[in-house]
Amino acid sequence: MLNHHMQLAWHYFAQEYRQPHQQLLRWVQAILMIFIVTLSLSSNTIQKYLQGNLQNLLGADAVLTQKDNLTTNQFTSLTHLSENVVKTLQINATLTYNGKWQRSKLKAVGSDYPLQGKLLTSTSLQSPATVTNGGPNAGNIWLDSRLFASLALSIGDAINIGELTFIVSKVLIHEPDRLMEGHNVSMRAIVNIDDMEKLAFPTDLIQHRYLVSASKSQIQQLIEWQQAQLPAAKIHHKQGDHPLASFWQRTENFLGLASIILFFMAAIAIEQIAQVHLKKEQYFSAVCMSLGATKATGLQLSLIKWLINILLLIPVVAILSSVFHWLILGWLSETFVEITWQLELWLTAKTIAICVLLFAVFHAPVWLTLWQTSVAKLFHQNQKNMSLGFIKLCALVVLVLVAVKYSDNGLLTLMLVGSISITILLMAAISWTVLTLGEKATQGFSGLIPFTLFMMKQRLLSKSTQILGIGLSTFLLLFTLMLLKDLGDTMVSYQRTHDGNVMVSQASQPEMEAIKQWSKDHNISLRQTKPYLYAKVVKINDQALSKFTEKPSDSLATLSRSIRLHWSQTIPNNNHLVQGQWWQKETKNWQQISLEEEVMTDLGLSLGDKLTFIIHQQSYTFTITASHVYKSGAGSITFWVQMPQAAIQHINAPQYNMASLELNDDQWPLLSQLWTNHPSIRMVSLQELTKQFDDILGMITKVISGFAVMIILLAIIVILSSINALESKEKKKNSVIMSFGFLKSTCLQLNIIEWLITALIIAIGSIAGTYITGMLIYQSQFSLTYQPNLFILFITLAIILSTVTLLGVYASRHSLKSSVKQLMFDV
Amino acid sequence: MPCSIELKNVSQSFGNLASNNMTSESKSPTITLFENLDLSISQGQSYAITGPSGAGKSSLLMLLSGLEKPSSGQGSFINDKHISTLDNLRSDIGFIFQQFHLLPELTALHNIALPLKLRGDKQAISKARHWLEKVGLSDRADHKPSQLSGGEQQRVAIARALVFSPKFIFADEPTGNLDQHNANEISDILFACCQENNAGLIIVTHSNALASKAQNIYSLADGALTKTSSRNSAGDQQTEKNATHDLTKNLSTNERLVASC
Structure with a gap:
């Protein structure tokens, strides 16, 4: 059967x-x-x-990384739990040469480096790589080929970092422990570990990394030891997740x-x-x-x-x-x-x-x-x-x-699904309003347009389904393309408007004083400064962060690293409160914080939850009493986590600053001078920001373009399907109209008018949907004010109108191949 | 001055589509429906064309309405002594189908108003309401086709075909889907309405009962059209009116109103 x-x-x-x-x-x-x-x-x-x-x-069986140097006791414990340990140090520094500067990762290693794997270097950019044992000798520096090119260096040149001078002696080709630095494309340089101490960088800015060779059981012991003794440290090991995972x-x-x-x-x-x-x-x-x-x-x-x-x-x-x-x-x-x-x-x-x-x-x-x-x-x-x-x-x-x-990202998903729902409701409402009002307004008139409106109103249900289908596709396509364009435009214009053209992301107190003096000396405008200290979240409500949630999110990824903790008496001008209550100016209750709304949503936190931070090796617990969001118009420096100013009296930790500066064209070369004296100041120019942004945008453009092609293909299919669904009805309608003594050209005119009205509703609905989505998502996800360009919106409207009408009329051509004869033989 | 449609020496035949790309020797013979046919249709008169299935009745209807061209011969539309091709007839004709073909999403009233709305008539709705009354469906104005019986749907279709006052109505088996009682009623309405509007009515049907109500009856068989009956004289018309009167005698008030149209 x-x-x-x-x-x-x-x-x-x-x-x-x-x-x-x-x-x-x-x-x-x-x-x-x-x-x-x-x-x-x-x-x-x-x-x-x-x-x-x-x-x-x-490059090792396990790697322990933390901000501070291990104490003697801690180092002894580590050596007991392993067969061999190699210490390396790393800092972000800006290297300068002949008025040029380049941010890079400066690593310091000893003669015992590497622990496992091969360190490859060469004697010139063109020479083959050779295996090297041990790092550079004191007074020498090895740079990777990109850094070489960027600073226009040659082997044998001397460069100054802080008070010291280094001879460029080799080209760095490969470090076996690079993987531990995650997905990072920074330019790189290596110096001797003893020189790093002489450079006297602020100790808390240096990342201390211990490469460990250990057996499986030792690795397990090591993990337990780290969790108990060094909760703020991080361990990567061969049995664990890849840093890129x-x-x-x-x-x-x-x-x-x-x-x-x-x-x-x-x-x-x-x-x-x-x-x-x-x-x-x-x-x-x-x-x-x-x-x-x-x-x-x-x-x-x-x-x-x-x-x-x-x-x-x-x-x-x-x-x-x-x-x-x-x-x-x-x-x-x-x-x-x-x-x-x-x-x-x-x-x-x-x-x-x-x-x-x-x-x-x-x-x-x-x-x-x-x-x-x-x-x-x-x-x-x-x-x-x-x-x-x-x-x-x-x-x-x-x-x-x-x-x-x-x-x-819970909030993003909610907003995306919410936006789709809002757009659906909006389009249904626009369809109903346009067709009902259109029909009512033209009741006293006669002709093809009132007739089309009348017929569309009579077929409101089937027509609405068609409008919703095509409209939703148009909305998704429009939003994808708008996002690509507006993100670039808004971000660049925003940076120029509010932040000056140089952003200082990290400056210690002495460095900040130097910046202030330097800007005063050269009449450079210092736009804003905000203090912070580094803190690492280790527990939420007494539960380890890794155990609190396993769902990856932007917020979790950021909280797993050290975050910047800001303090202020009153709510900053560029924030506004969305939940809870901001602390009183002179409050004595310092163990309270305000958390950014998106972090709250992503991690499912609510007011009253407790967060434990490790700040400069001390543990502090804070209660969430407020939640804030970014508000544009008063500078872009904002912080996810903020505490009362009173807290700073109770926390003993190095303090840093974020700031923004406005330099004119003649003042740019002066930066080199500042960096030579203070290589660990983290500063980035708008030019560099734009370049970084362009690179990211270039990659996103490729992905979004591919995605847009998929959406366009599916949108065409949705249009064809919706026409196919109504084709038999349309054919019959056209045949009946012809049986009243009208010609095919009348049916074609009616068809064009119907598609124009449909396209108009779709265009209004999808543009309004995109606007609402833009308002919701741009602000919350990218901290950008959505400022749609009316001219572009108008052009978009025209493109949607003509494309949907042309496609609709073209795809409906079969329904115009109707005749009275078909009605006669349709039994 | 009444208009008329004339077919002179008209033939209609079809080639075998399946053999279009074959050589001339291998082509199947063409099918000839009728040859050298002459027919004259006058406004205000009623005509019935009967004949077996496949004889070409519907094709003849298409030729008369100008929707198809004959293989040979000529069709013309004579309007006030002005002779033109049948293409000029398009705006003066209406159709009634066996399957009614009302638009399902429109109410009875709006179905009738449809041709007037398309013509830009501002009185479309009031005229349609008047026609609904004429066909005895004033209480069904807001009903959709799915809520109407077959007979009621065909009444709406008749009103829709006549509402814009065409000079000729072409009806293809208008009672083919109805029971005897409904068929009688509908045919009475159709004839009465066409007569009142001075529209020429051309019906294609298998039904002798329906055909017998026409003033002119033709039979199309074996490619030839034969006139079998004619009641064109004034006496015949009087007889017809009496017959209509007899028919309406036994109908309800509503139905009488309908039959008198």
Whole structure:
């Protein structure tokens, strides 16, 4: 029996193969599966690469990193727990030479470096790399090739750092423990460990890193010892996570969230296509039943046809995804060196299976209707029922659950899903208002426009579905493209307006005094200064941070490192309170903090929760009493965590400052002088910021462009599906109009007017949706004021109007191929 | 001055589409529906064309309405002694179909108002309401087609076809989907309304009962059109009116109103 059904299903599948609704369904399924499978394959390869990379490139069995030097007792304990220990130091410093400067990581090592792996150097930029044992001798410095080029140095040149002079003696090619520094592309230099002490940098700015060779059991003991004795320190080991793992996990989650948008669009397209499917399959099933077949037969045939469709797509999806996987790995090989492509059959199959399950949920209304169908449906088609609404609601819930699962940033997900919902409501409201008011206002008039408005109002429900489908796609496309453009524009203009053109991100108290004096001497405008100290969150409500939440997020990633803790008596001008109460000016209760709203949301914190910080090796516990957000217009220096000024009396720790300066063109060379005397001042110019930003933007542009292509493809399919869903109705309407003595040209005019009105509603809805989303997300996620350009919005409106109208009229051409004769023979 | 439609020496045949790309020798023979056919249709008169399935009745209707071109011969539209092609007939004709073809999303009233709205008539709704009354459905104005019976839907379709006062109405099996009682009622309404509006009515039907109500009855069979009956004289018209009167005698008030149109 099943065999017979299979043959029958195959027969009908082949007959329907070229029908538009089947073709559209195949396109949606194929595009989405290729995207998801490619994403999964690429992610998996990178995760495997990171794991393998960790095993080979750690440069030690374990590495302990912390801000301060270990005490003698602590160092003795460490040596007892390991076979060998090598100490290195590292600081961010700005190197200067002949009026040029370049920020770099300055590392200090001894003759016992490296512990494991190979240190590679060369005697000139062109010479081959050779294995070197031990770091540079005192008075020597080795720089990497980029730093060489950037400062225009040659071997044998002398450069000054602080009070010391160093001879450039080698080119640094590779350090075996580089991996520990995470995804970091800073330029690098190495000096002797004894010279670092002579340079007398503030000790708390130096990162102390202990490379340890240890057995598995020793590593375990080491971890326990660190957790008990040095909670603010960090341990990386061969059995643990790659430093890039959480970075990649967050990238993956972001892409996952982005793919949710594609799933939303696919769901819209499938919902539109299902309307045609539903009618055809219901009719077919009812005819079968009227000929004596059981209800199950119709359902089985429908299921088998759907499965055949999917099965035929799978080889195409598998091959294309593998090709895209290979291309993406080629592109990523710049970041992940020596990453290799492999065929991943099991993962491909697993991902396709998950996609197929999701498609089945989207398609379920068709099968449910078939299950409820009866011969009577031949006489009364299109009976709606509650279960269909329920199934559609289930599909929506599935989408939201997938969105939540992939969420890396609770607030962002909530805002994205919220924005989509607001846009849906907005478009429904605009459709209703425009069509109702339009129809009412033109009631007294006659002609094609009032007639079109009247017909659209009469078809409000089906028309609204079409408008929502296309409108949502347009909104998503518009938002993606706007985000790309506005982020760049707003950020650059914002920086210029409020922050001057040099930002000091870290200056100790003496360094800040030097900056003040220097700016006073040279008449340089010092815009703002804000003090802070470094603190590391180790516990939340007496629970270790790593155990409090395992869900990766921006906030968690930042809190795992030392953060800047700011103090102030009153709420800063560029913050405003969203929860709780800001402390009184002269409060004695110093153990309270205000936390940024996004951090609260990401970590699920609420007022009254307690955070324990390690500040300069001392533990302090604070209670969250307020929550603040950034407010634009009063400078961009803002802090996630702030405490009362009174706290500073109780905390003994080095204090630093953030500041912003405005330099004119003639004053730029003066920076070199400041940096030569104070190489550890962290300053970045707007030019550098812009360059860094451009690099990031360049990468984001590539990703977003690829993503926009996917959205455009799906948006076209949504438009075609929505037209396909209404095609039979449109054909009939046109034939009936022609039976009143009108020509095809009248139908074409009506069609153009209808699409213009549809496009207008879509354009208004999607632009308004983008605006609201911009207001919500820009402010909260990027701390930027969303200032849309009205000219660009107007151009966008015109582009949407013309594109949707042209595409709509072109895709509706089949419905214009109607005639009175068809009505006559339509029995 | 009444208008008329004339077909002279008209033939209609179709080539076998499947063999279009074959050589001339291998082509299947063309199917000829009718040859050298002459027919004259006058405004204000009613015509019935009967014949077996596949004889070409509907094709003849398409030719008469100018929606299709004949393979040979000529069709013309004579309006006030001015002779033109049948293309000029387009705005003066209405259609009534076996399947009614009302737009499902519109109410009965709005379905009727549709052709007037398209023509820019500001009185569309009041005229449509008047026609609803004429066809006896004034209480069904706000009902959608799915809420109307087959007979009621066809009444709406008749009102819709006549509301813009076309000179000719073409009806393809207008009672083919209705029971005997409804078929009688609808045909009475159709004839009465066309007569009142001085519209020429051309019906294609299998039903002898329906055909017998027309003033001119033609039979199309084996490619030839034969006139089987004509009641064109004043006496015939009087007889017809009496017959209509007899028919309406037994109808309800509403139905009488309808039949008198």
